[in-house]
Amino acid sequence: MRKILFSLFLFITIFSLVACGSEDTSQEEVEDENVSTDQEEDTDTSDETEEDAALEEETEVQYEVWIADQGLNEIHIIDGATQEINETIDFADVGDKPHMLVFDEEGEYAYVANMGSGTVSVIRAEDREVLTTLETDEGAHAAIPSPDGERVLVANTPGQSMTEILIDKDNEEFTVGRHIDLTEVEALQDEEEFPNQRPICLQYTADGSKAYVTLGGGGLFVLDVASFEVIAQFGKSQVGAHGCGTILSPDGSHMFANSGSTELAEYYVIDVETDEIIYTGETGGIDAHGVAFTPDGEHLWMVNRVTDDGAIIDPVSFEVVDHIEFVGEAPDLLVFSPDGKYAYISLRGPEPATGTHDMAGDTPGVAVIDVETKTKVKLIEMDLSGDPHGIDMRIVNQ
Numbered sequence: 599m600r601k602i603l604f605s606l607f608l609f610i611t612i613f614s615l616v617a618c619g620s621e622d623t624s625q626e627e628v629e630d631e632n633v634s635t636d637q638e639e640d641t642d643t644s645d646e647t648e649e650d651a652a653l654e655e656e657t658e659v660q661y662e663v664w665i666a667d668q669g670l671n672e673i674h675i676i677d678g679a680t681q682e683i684n685e686t687i688d689f690a691d692v693g694d695k696p697h698m699l700v701f702d703e704e705g706e707y708a709y710v711a712n713m714g715s716g717t718v719s720v721i722r723a724e725d726r727e728v729l730t731t732l733e734t735d736e737g738a739h740a741a742i743p744s745p746d747g748e749r750v751l752v753a754n755t756p757g758q759s760m761t762e763i764l765i766d767k768d769n770e771e772f773t774v775g776r777h778i779d780l781t782e783v784e785a786l787q788d789e790e791e792f793p794n795q796r797p798i799c800l801q802y803t804a805d806g807s808k809a810y811v812t813l814g815g816g817g818l819f820v821l822d823v824a825s826f827e828v829i830a831q832f833g834k835s836q837v838g839a840h841g842c843g844t845i846l847s848p849d850g851s852h853m854f855a856n857s858g859s860t861e862l863a864e865y866y867v868i869d870v871e872t873d874e875i876i877y878t879g880e881t882g883g884i885d886a887h888g889v890a891f892t893p894d895g896e897h898l899w900m901v902n903r904v905t906d907d908g909a910i911i912d913p914v915s916f917e918v919v920d921h922i923e924f925v926g927e928a929p930d931l932l933v934f935s936p937d938g939k940y941a942y943i944s945l946r947g948p949e950p951a952t953g954t955h956d957m958a959g960d961t962p963g964v965a966v967i968d969v970e971t972k973t974k975v976k977l978i979e980m981d982l983s984g985d986p987h988g989i990d991m992r993i994v995n996q
Contacts, residue, residue, distance in 0.1 A: 791833025928959025
């Protein structure tokens, strides 16, 4: 009997040990499988991350540069990838001498001021369709859309007036709104300080409540957009003639403006809170004109038409911190590529269609400047009878 009991006990003990060993082995196999699966999943995720990073690296922002040729009555469209003109919009039956061309904030519509016909044309950028052309006043020089996209203010130079165009984007309707005759503005009647009331260029504060407008004979005034009244002014003793470089600082606290002639190239900084000129400087060249901030907001570029060069200005100290030796003959206006690698500068033709003093160049087209080296790397040539002027950039994809 004892032998039977001992044998039974021994059998149970051996069976238990075997069972435990199998359970441990099974758990170890499960753990090994989990570790293996986790490693595979980690590897797959890593591969996907690397592929996504590579794809993002390959995908560059696509953009177009549009330029108004007032000599040929055409709008040229430059592909940012090839830096070549790939489309042209015929303006012969649209408006005479398309002078300034400016996109809205989203790059959906281009507003073209036609100086020869005193009109403003609106182009839907996506399909290049001219939606409407509106009469403003003699010599429509610059049509600038507001930051909120509700209006366009037009500086009519020979007409000595400002016209408002109201925007209804939802219905794609554009209508002429208010109009102000600057010859009747009491604040601009001092003949010594304001030889004429011809508005040239303008720019808004960040909230769109005020617009700063330069005057052809010298001077600048501030327009309250809500009331459509002049609320501040500076005479030619403070702001020189032929200024077109109005641009808001990246932080929105200061308005830059400039003036130029065959003898002068000054720029001014205005505190938009107090409407006081707090700085006046010289570019180091002659005939200051076009301006643009680098996309990172670190520097303001300002080109000089007579000396064919440019100044680089610090928006904080307001001082010229660098110089571009040569940007092309008779540089006018400029824009940057979205990545900040290139500056595109319009170069005037040998027979300028508009202008008050000598600003002719021998190589009409668009100069491409490498921003890092500050050298001209390409000239996008145009017809010798052309006169490139207004230029702007729109992003096609993000």
